[in-house]
Amino acid sequence: MSVYTQGVIALMGVNILMALSVYAIVMADQVSLGNAGFMAIGAYTSAYLSVKLGIPIFPALLIGALAASFIGLLIGVPLLRLSGLYFVMGTFGFGEVVRTFFMVFEPTGGAYGFRGPVGATLPMIYGWVLVLIVLFWLLSRSRLGRSLDALRDDAEVASSIGLNVTLLKLGVFWLGSFTAGIAGGLYAHYMFYIESGNFHILVSAIAILCVILGGMYTFWGALLGGVIFSILPEVLRFMGGWRLSVYGSVLVLMMIFRPSGIISRQMVRNTGEWVGGIFRKASS
């Protein structure tokens, strides 16, 4: 495998994780435009730990993600009082604060960026992708997943059924920031060099696009969106600067013809039944 292909595949893993981190928060009917901020916290924390303190990559990644999700909880408490567009703006502000922080924060290199983290291999990246996908799959089949569905459908009904809406929202916000933190750590340890510009608002925006394109009602959508938005830039490389206009057009067309995204709940349900049918046939 060429270094180029390897790079594309590695970043695909990171993109999938970022899309999942957006999807986590979307599960509670909120769109976060600040996930690049959590990604940055995960990236810088884990990079600092492994380069300056010599901590092995696995614990460094985990601590980085826990740091990101801890900050997530801290800002989640005030932010989750907002809804709709106000929440989007709040998370956008958070992302920019984090980016600017790492631009001027000297211990992690400031504007020069931070150099040195290594050790993220493809199997490691996809190991994490697999772990999180299994987690999201289990969640989607659990009682908790069902209550999230209810919350997303109608928060007022959900609370009148007896669901603790605030706690659920905070929970998925934690999960989203944790996932973004892992994505950031893996990104740092794969790229060897990070700077605040890597965690630009556009990174958050693309992660949202992945979810919108892939499908907003199932984590499979985030997975597919992550794959598409990793391959699309490479396929469209010949277009140069015009690439972004294709993204825009795809988005507009999707909104018109399939607003729920490529993969719908019904599709997952049908496929599940189909696969189940094959297994039943094979076993009988």
Added chain:
Amino acid sequence: MKSRQARLSLRPILEEKKSREFMFEAKGIEAGYGAIQVLKGIDLEVRKGEIVTLIGANGAGKTTLLSVISGILTPSKGEITFEGENIVKLPPHKIARRGICLIQEGREILSQMTVLENLLIGGFSRLGDDLNDSLDTVFQMFPVLQERKGQLGKTLSGGEQQMLALGRALMAQPKLFMMDEPSLGLAPILVNEVFAKIMELKTADVAILLVEQNARKAFQVADRGYVLEIGKIVLAGSGKELSSNEKVREAYLGGKRAKRQGLQK
């Protein structure tokens, strides 16, 4: 003058049923949105096994009262006791878990979830319980839900959605059902069906607080009723008493169209 009248009609019933304890009691509830006060001191009681109806025109504060009881809105004054405990400061989900279930106006079902999922989520607060028995009960009561159990909530007709809302509430095995205009926007034949089901819901352990604009229907099923006008209870009495009351007839049952003197300032 009007409050004296209200008290007059309230007293005999209170004495008559004193032996049976109140399951739910609201005292002097005042609440509103911002500077606008909607409820100006509401007293209301519900006993076990009773259907109590609350009627009133648009803007009287019916829905606001239900929001206060279910914890969505915090009252500025007043006390609400449910089974002997004050529930005013509790968040909505905790009130729901104590057994007060609100069926909101406009058939608030979960439209993106299937009928079965809607029902199962209804029993959410009963952690660890086997929901299958309740599911059977619901399906027995609403056969149409069993037929449609795989369909998404939004694909049901208006009447079916109302049945689903009732069925979902039933899954939680609440002690107090609160229904906000279950007849809203339904064809007359469906209204009859819905009210028949409400009668079926009534058992010895369950109380129902029914908010309605369709006063005629509501009085038919209710044991007692309250009339709410501009944030105050102006009349209270048994269903029969209220439906034969001259003022109620004029204002809510389409009786002689006289000027509503005494009810308006």
